[in-house]
Amino acid sequence: MRILITGGAGFIGSYLSEAYIERGEEVWAIDDLSTGSLDNIAPLLQHPRFHFVNDTILNREVLLELTGTCDVIVHLAAAVGVRLIIEEPLKSIHTNVVGTELVLEMANKFRKKTFIASTSEVYGRNSKVPLNEDDQRIYGSTVLARWSYAATKAMDEFLALAYYRTKQLPVIITRFFNTVGPRQTGRYGMVIPRFVGQALRNDPITVFGDGSQTRTFTYVGDVVKGIIALIDEPQAVGEIFNIGGEEEITIDNLASRVKAVTGSSSRIEHIPYSEAYQEGFEDMERRVPDITKIRRLVAYRNTCDVDAILAKVVEFERTRYLSSATMSWGNTTLRITWARSTGESMSISQGASSAAAHGKAKSRRCSWSSATFQAAGSSTSAAETGSSCGRWILSGGNGSALNVRRRP
Ligand code: UDP
Numbered sequence: 001m002r003i004l005i006t007g008g009a010g011f012i013g014s015y016l017s018e019a020y021i022e023r024g025e026e027v028w029a030i031d032d033l034s035t036g037s038l039d040n041i042a043p044l045l046q047h048p049r050f051h052f053v054n055d056t057i058l059n060r061e062v063l064l065e066l067t068g069t070c071d072v073i074v075h076l077a078a079a080v081g082v083r084l085i086i087e088e089p090l091k092s093i094h095t096n097v098v099g100t101e102l103v104l105e106m107a108n109k110f111r112k113k114t115f116i117a118s119t120s121e122v123y124g125r126n127s128k129v130p131l132n133e134d135d136q137r138i139y140g141s142t143v144l145a146r147w148s149y150a151a152t153k154a155m156d157e158f159l160a161l162a163y164y165r166t167k168q169l170p171v172i173i174t175r176f177f178n179t180v181g182p183r184q185t186g187r188y189g190m191v192i193p194r195f196v197g198q199a200l201r202n203d204p205i206t207v208f209g210d211g212s213q214t215r216t217f218t219y220v221g222d223v224v225k226g227i228i229a230l231i232d233e234p235q236a237v238g239e240i241f242n243i244g245g246e247e248e249i250t251i252d253n254l255a256s257r258v259k260a261v262t263g264s265s266s267r268i269e270h271i272p273y274s275e276a277y278q279e280g281f282e283d284m285e286r287r288v289p290d291i292t293k294i295r296r297l298v299a300y301r302n303t304c305d306v307d308a309i310l311a312k313v314v315e316f317e318r319t320r321y322l323s324s325a326t327m328s329w330g331n332t333t334l335r336i337t338w339a340r341s342t343g344e345s346m347s348i349s350q351g352a353s354s355a356a357a358h359g360k361a362k363s364r365r366c367s368w369s370s371a372t373f374q375a376a377g378s379s380t381s382a383a384e385t386g387s388s389c390g391r392w393i394l395s396g397g398n399g400s401a402l403n404v405r406r407r408p
Contacts, residue, residue, distance in 0.1 A: 002026045004070035006057050006103060007077030009036035011184045012117075012176075015224045016074060017041060021050055023228075028066050032056040035080065040183055057099045067106040072231060074115045075103045078153075081188025085149040086277055096152035104163050104171075113170040115231055116160045120177040120244065120287050121150045129248075130290035133175070133240045140282045147282075157240065170237040172230050177244030177289045180309055181220035182316030192217065192310070195255055196317050199264035206269055208276040211252030214286045218245040219304035219312075229298035236297060244289030247305050254306070261310050 003020050007013040008029020013036065017027050021044060029041065030053040044050040055062045057077045067073060077099060079085060079092030100116065107114040123131050124139040124147065137154060139147045163169040186194035198205045226243045230236040249257075255268045273281040294300040304312075 001072060002028065002070040004028045004030070004066050004073045006030050006073070006075045006099075007036060009033060009038060009041045009052065010076060011036075011040065011181075012179055012220060012223060013074075013076045014040035014044075014183065015181070015220050016076070016227060017044055017050065019224050019228060021047055025049070027051065028053065028070055030055055030057060030062070030066060031077065035084070035185075035188060037185075057103060058095070060102065063102060063106050064109075067103075067110050067112060070112065072113045072115070073103060073107050074117075074227065074231070075100060076117045077103075078117065079149075080119075081190060082146060082149070082277065083187075083189030086145045089145045089148055093148055093152055096149070097155050100156040101159055104159055104169070107171075108163055108167055108169045111169070113231065113237070114160070114172075115227060116156055116171060116173045118153045118157050118173050118175045118240070119149070120175050120242070120289065122154045122157065122175060123284075123287070124150050125282065125284055127284065127286045129286055130288045131242065132290035133242055133293060144280055144282060145278070161238075164238045172236045172238075173240040174227065174230065174294075175240065175242050175244075175289075176218065176223060177242065177287060178215045178217045179220050179223045179243075180217045180313065182312050184220075184313075191215070191251065191254065192258075192313055193317070195258040196262065196310070196313050199258050199262040199266050200314075200317055202265050204269040205255045205259060205264075205266045206271050206276070207251055207255050208271055209251075209273050209283055211255065211268075211270060212250055212285075213283050214248045214250050214288070215254075216245040216248050216288050217306055217309055218243060218302065219309050222300075222302050222304065226294060226298070226300045229300065230294070233298050239293075241294040241297075242289040242291050243294060243300065244291055245302050245305075246291070248286070248288050249306055257306065257310060258314075261307070262314055 001020075003025055005013050005017055005020075005027060008017050008027070009031035013029060013031065017029050020027050026049045027044075028051045029044075033054060038045070041050075041052060045052060053062060053066065057063055057075075077095070079088070079095045085092045104114065104116075120131070122137055123135060124137050126136050126138045128135055137150070139150055141147070157173050160171040160173055164171045180190070180192045184190055184193050186192075186197055195205050197203075222245075223243050226241075230241060252268075258264075259266055259268065273283060291300060
């Protein structure tokens with residue numbers, strides 16, 4: 001089978017690509033790398049059955065050709081993450097509505113089965129527990145950009161169902177509930193990679209609001225199995241399914257568990273929503289899925305509780321993004337630890353003595369304006385210059401320089 005995955009270099013898309021390749025299928029992944037990354041698909045790039053197209057789904061010609069080539073379309077490409085939606089509302093709305101309409105139009109031209117990714121966000125502020133697929137959507141004012149995400153994804157669902165009902169296009173719609181796992185980035189607001197990154201850097205863990213809001217997190221590996229099972233199941237066509245975890249947890253409790261599992265000295269800090277997002281921001285209080293429908297049809301099951309998910313994410317962040325090196329500076333041995341992708345801090349330490357460094361990270365190229373640290377009881381100033389990913393050069397006031405290489 002030939003599968004087209006839009007957003008194939010994204011967090012969920014990269015796992016889905018891997019799963020289909022493992023099953024022996026041929027995969028075409030299209031991604032404009034706006035939120036996805038080549039790192040996510042690096043192991044696949046050389047694979048003869050994996051084809052990567054670096055383009056936007058808004059490119060009609062490219063989409064036409066890919067849709068004609070493939071047997072099934074999995075449409076995951078979208079603007080995601082509360083922070084991104086608030087910061088770039090116009091682009092997000094355009095991608096989510098116009099992009100999906102184009103995908104469905106092309107799919108219909110070639111009569112290809114199409115899987116549409118939706119979100120638990122479509123339920124809006126409905127805090128009923130558990131939420132089933134027919135439950136009400138309750139949204140706040142259009143003045144609040146957050147609700148545009150729910151509205152665009154609901155429009156995607158309406159569009160897909162309209163294609164199914166009026167043109168008999170085989171579509172499947174799935175609402176994901178906080179899908180998480182290694183590779184997810186905290187850059188667009190997602191809470192688990194943000195908390196884990198903060199904990200590993202010993203920065204404050206930032207809980208927005210009073211922390212009593214709840215979520216049910218779902219392991220990405222389970223979500224991927226669910227997607228594949230639904231696409232294989234003829235009775236899934238024309239239906240909407242929740243995919244979600246079963247362990248409801250408050251964000252406060254999540255912060256404590258992240259702190260415990262990382263052994264971090266971070267303090268847990270509560271930040272008002274108005275400061276974290278925007279004035280008048282409204283959050284969902286509870287979000288728990290009813291997964292009876294997908295369980296009955298394709299025997300969906302969750303294999304990871306929150307602790308198991310956190311263990312995987314922490315291991316990933318530790319080995320991949322947080323690196324450290326030991327080196328000599330004059331007659332002093334220093335340990336330097338830096339966070340690359342999460343990239344907001346670097347710490348320099350000498351034995352048990354205190355250490356501090358502050359830097360700025362600009363996208364993936366990081367440059368540190370200055371760093372000050374205590375070494376051998378005296379304060380030394382160090383400036384870090386010319387760093388590219390994984391390579392740091394430190395130069396001190398005494399003219400010495402250190403080259404630091406990231407551990408492979
Ligand atoms: N959140 C938080 N601190 C952060 C990021 C998120 O307390 O640094 C909260 C956020 O306000 C929400 C929950 O964690 O209540 C889940 O946020 P996320 O953006 O991951 O997903 P969503 O809001 O879409 O469920």
